[in-house]
Amino acid sequence: MGRGAAAAAGRMALKRRVGIIFGGKSGEHEVSLQSAKSVYEALDREKYEPLLIGVDKAGVWHLGADASFILNVSNPKLIALNASAPAVVPVEAPGSALSLKDPESGLVRQSVDVFFPLMHGTFGEDGSLQGLLRLLNAPFVGASVLGSSVGMDKDVMKRLLREAGLPVPEFRVVRSPGDDLAAAVRDLGLPLFVKPCNLGSSVGITKVKRLEEVAPAVERALRFDRKAILEQGIAGREIEVAVLGNEEPRASVCGEIVPRHEFYSYEAKYIDEDGALLKIPAEIPAWQSDKIRDLAVAAFRALECEGMGRVDFFLKPDGGALVNEINTLPGFTRISMYPKLWEASGLPYPKLLDRLIELALERHAREGALLRSAEF
Ligand SMILES: Nc1ncnc2c1ncn2[C@@H]1O[C@H](COP(=O)(O)OP(=O)(O)O)[C@@H](O)[C@H]1O
Ligand SMILES: [Mg+2]
Incomplete structure (x- = not known):
């Protein structure tokens, strides 16, 4: 190696290689591509060497060469992965880094220092991907297996929040359309919301105003999941807070979502460009915002989250706030609520990425130091 090449290698070694994992089999594939593109562009090239690892809709991982890996970037409806990029599989490598290998030849294509999962919804946000990365001993951004899966299951999530003394809407869980729905309606009143327990993006959710609409709404929700949740x-108003940190999580300013539909439905989120308005910061009195921010941190802790999480609330006219849910892998484009809340709180997008990567490495180091068996 010549002197120039050695110097270049030295420089490279200081940079962390960040594997952005995105796409995936969920209904949020396209949104995920937009989140990934934003992170790829914003990562500080002095510190990081970002890699694009796109998971196609069949679940195959592909390694992109550069930003051209994501096709039709400016069109949210046509945005897609370039599937001709080589397929890779993640394998454990000596040390803590992980390698991406060609599944055919077994040749190493890249090593990765830290992963940035940006795969929303099923498999990416529910602990599955996190479990794979843990097995491979790779550091990764965001909640680990437990926080991810708890945050994804609206039933378990709400039971844990309630157990921690945090206010949540009254709810009942049903596993079959034959369950006693009339009793649930009697307890909860109308209108109520029927949702699959493990999904996102408002898919499969119905706002029910009349008794006879409950059973069809439950049947619909049970097509997406084995459990449906009925909520008062x-x-x-819908208020959202971004939380960041591991042991000492911090809350951003509050933001407000103003849906222009009956509720913040799939259409309002992704189809209708003017489906919802984001107000940052939310126009609420300081005492209320302080209370909601404290609740957000308490929810983040109660749900065993790490790294990041967006906690969503309902703010009632009487001033009471109820926790609706946590999103452990919230939308992450530059114009998404989570990054915008941090920007409004004094943490610009590239610095937010730095912090998340630091938190991932800290957690990995902490877990690596734990004893795995009895010591004599
Ligand atoms: N209990 C409820 N009361 C009023 N509105 C609700 C309730 N539950 C859900 N919604 C509406 O439906 C939207 C989606 O529900 P949510 O539980 O956040 O599911 P998702 O995980 O799909 O975002 C909310 O943003 C809100 O507009
Ligand atoms: Mg939601």
């Missing part, structure tokens, strides 16, 4: 309908 809360008339209130």
